[in-house]
Amino acid sequence: MAESVESVDVAVREEPGAVFVPRSRVVEGVRAYGLIVAMWLRSTMAYRTSFVLTTFGNFAATAFDFVAILLMFSHVDVLGGYTLPEIALLYGSAGTAFGLADLLMGSMDRLGRRVRDGTLDTLLVRPVPVLAQVAADRFALRRLGRVSQGALVLGYALVTLDIDWTVAKVLMVPLMLLSGAAIFAAVFVAGAAFQFVAQDASQVQNSFTYGGATLLQYPPTVFATDLVRGVTFVIPLAFVNWLPALYVLGRDYPLGLPDWVAFLPPLVAGACWAVAGLAWRAGLRAYRSTGS
Amino acid sequence: MVRLYAVVAAGGFRRYATYRIETAAGVFTNTVFGFILAYTYAALWDERPQLGGYDMSQALTYVWLGQALLMTCVMMGGGFEDELIERIRTGDIAVDLYRPVDLQLWWLAGDLGRAAFHLLGRGIVPMIFGSLAFDLAMPGSPGIWVAFLVAVGLGVVVSFAIRYLVALSAFWLLDGAGAAQMSFLAGMFFSGMLLPLNVFPGVLGEVARALPWSALLQVPADVFLGKHTGWGLVRVYAFQASWALVLLLAGRLLQSVATRRVVVQGG
Numbered sequence: 001m002a003e004s005v006e007s008v009d010v011a012v013r014e015e016p017g018a019v020f021v022p023r024s025r026v027v028e029g030v031r032a033y034g035l036i037v038a039m040w041l042r043s044t045m046a047y048r049t050s051f052v053l054t055t056f057g058n059f060a061a062t063a064f065d066f067v068a069i070l071l072m073f074s075h076v077d078v079l080g081g082y083t084l085p086e087i088a089l090l091y092g093s094a095g096t097a098f099g100l101a102d103l104l105m106g107s108m109d110r111l112g113r114r115v116r117d118g119t120l121d122t123l124l125v126r127p128v129p130v131l132a133q134v135a136a137d138r139f140a141l142r143r144l145g146r147v148s149q150g151a152l153v154l155g156y157a158l159v160t161l162d163i164d165w166t167v168a169k170v171l172m173v174p175l176m177l178l179s180g181a182a183i184f185a186a187v188f189v190a191g192a193a194f195q196f197v198a199q200d201a202s203q204v205q206n207s208f209t210y211g212g213a214t215l216l217q218y219p220p221t222v223f224a225t226d227l228v229r230g231v232t233f234v235i236p237l238a239f240v241n242w243l244p245a246l247y248v249l250g251r252d253y254p255l256g257l258p259d260w261v262a263f264l265p266p267l268v269a270g271a272c273w274a275v276a277g278l279a280w281r282a283g284l285r286a287y288r289s290t291g292s
Numbered sequence: 293m294v295r296l297y298a299v300v301a302a303g304g305f306r307r308y309a310t311y312r313i314e315t316a317a318g319v320f321t322n323t324v325f326g327f328i329l330a331y332t333y334a335a336l337w338d339e340r341p342q343l344g345g346y347d348m349s350q351a352l353t354y355v356w357l358g359q360a361l362l363m364t365c366v367m368m369g370g371g372f373e374d375e376l377i378e379r380i381r382t383g384d385i386a387v388d389l390y391r392p393v394d395l396q397l398w399w400l401a402g403d404l405g406r407a408a409f410h411l412l413g414r415g416i417v418p419m420i421f422g423s424l425a426f427d428l429a430m431p432g433s434p435g436i437w438v439a440f441l442v443a444v445g446l447g448v449v450v451s452f453a454i455r456y457l458v459a460l461s462a463f464w465l466l467d468g469a470g471a472a473q474m475s476f477l478a479g480m481f482f483s484g485m486l487l488p489l490n491v492f493p494g495v496l497g498e499v500a501r502a503l504p505w506s507a508l509l510q511v512p513a514d515v516f517l518g519k520h521t522g523w524g525l526v527r528v529y530a531f532q533a534s535w536a537l538v539l540l541l542a543g544r545l546l547q548s549v550a551t552r553r554v555v556v557q558g559g
Contacts, residue, residue: 050467050469050470053470053473054469054470054473057470057473057474057476057477060477061473061476061477061480064477064480064481064486065486067481067486068486068487071487071491071492071493072336072487072491074493075336075339075340075343075491075493076336076339076340077339078339079332079335079336079339080335198313198317200311200313200314200317201313201314201316201317202317203314203317203318203320203321204317204320204321206321207320207321207324207325211321211324211325211328214325214328214329215328218328218331218332218335221335222331222332222334222335223328223331224331227327227331
């Protein structure tokens with residue numbers, strides 16, 4: 001703490017009028033994000049009962065999705081050629097990755113409302129990156145419900161499945177979850193950028209976030225080849241879990257891609273972030289306040 | 293008096309019709325989810341043809357009916373009750389109670405207008421997309437279409453009656469979020485939105501089919517698929533109408549208890 005006070009002094013002395021330490025935008029953004037999140041956490045914890053209930057609700061809402069899959073498996077032994085534990089691996093990995101992204105960036109879909117009612121202007125005048133402010137806005141810890149539900153199903157899958165574990169496969173699981181969360185987070189940012197242009201169309205984003213998470217719960221063999229191609233090459237959601245999880249399961253991906261493609265998720269996530277970042281900048285620059 | 297409620301209903305219709313981009317975005321989302329679900333159902337019915345008494349094309353039709361009616365019958369909750377909860381919380385409800393109209397009928401009229409718009413604006417286009425991409429079982433006779441519309445109408449009233457009860461809980465809880473969330477969970481699961489209720493096994497299936505939420509999607513879908521005709525149709529209408537009546541009366545009862553103890557906040 002003392003250190004940062006000192007550096008503020010230095011900054012002020014060197015550059016009259018500057019209040020903040022010249023840090024990199026990324027560090028500053030992450031720090032601001034953390035501060036805003038901490039504020040919302042304190043506010044959430046003021047109503048503990050409400051927090052526990054809504055977290056449970058969040059957990060239950062996604063758990064019903066899995067109950068529907070269990071009900072399906074009360075009638076069949078395989079779905080699209082996949083057994084229940086195999087589908088549980090897909091479900092759990094998609095659920096955990098999406099849940100993490102939703103926890104960290106899920107507030108982005110409120111941007112359209114802020115543009116409409118003009119409260120976005122408040123964020124623009126603060127000396128903090130707008131992206132960090134929008135992402136941390138109304139940070140909802142209750143979304144841990146979704147993460148934990150996904151993680152439970154994933155745990156069930158890993159315990160039940162008879163996998164021929166190798167070092168690469170063991171490493172693949174955390175890699176898959178982290179890059180998957182990053183890919184979904186990029187979708188949230190890109191979707192928010194789109195809301196600068198069409199504020200009323202925030203629902204379109206749900207097709208790719210919630211819709212994508214639902215899609216990835218099922219094996220790719222269930223879907224038409226063109227749809228699988230679309231989510232592999234156009235909107236690369238297949239890299240969230242389909243490609244890495246099928247590698248862990250030792251299954252072939254329907255499009256006949258080489259094995260090393262399963263290791264691409266971190267690169268794909270990086271590319272998604274680059275595209276989403278550009279879209280965000282373009283959107284923010286194009287923003288015109290209503291001025292009312 | 294009837295004229296007044298007709299005007300309120302027309303207002304409900306126009307209010308939602310104003311947001312064209314939002315409607316288009318909603319249609320897009322319904323269509324995407326329709327595609328995803330249709331493929332998973334196709335995989336299920338591929339393994340077990342005739343599951344739940346549906347053949348493949350009937351199962352796929354069920355998926356698209358679900359997307360078409362999702363907003364009309366408000367299976368996920370949300371809509372007028374959020375507004376009513378907010379009015380109860382802020383105390384604006386006092387103004388509503390002072391008006392020379394019936395509170396329940398006022399909101400019902402508005403919700404019927406909204407439902408009519410959502411059926412047209414959010415129902416038809418996804419259904420067309422669905423029937424272009426998949427082989428759906430469309431009704432052959434105009435009589436079934438009419439019967440389907442009646443079933444949807446009754447479903448909307450049942451849906452309204454449930455959500456009205458949820459909203460009134462705010463008189464006691466002040467924050468209606470918990471009740472709204474429970475209603476969302478029950479609606480999503482027991483309406484048959486995730487999986488048709490006649491695929492639910494054993495006792496769970498029997499209970500689910502007897503609950504009011506089955507009036508929102510399962511009954512209208514079965515009417516659409518021609519599963520209920522003649523006296524069977526009368527029986528399912530009676531099922532929907534009795535739930536509507538019971539829940540609406542429960543709403544009135546709760547309303548009279550609530551208004552007797554209402555203490556308006558503010559000052």
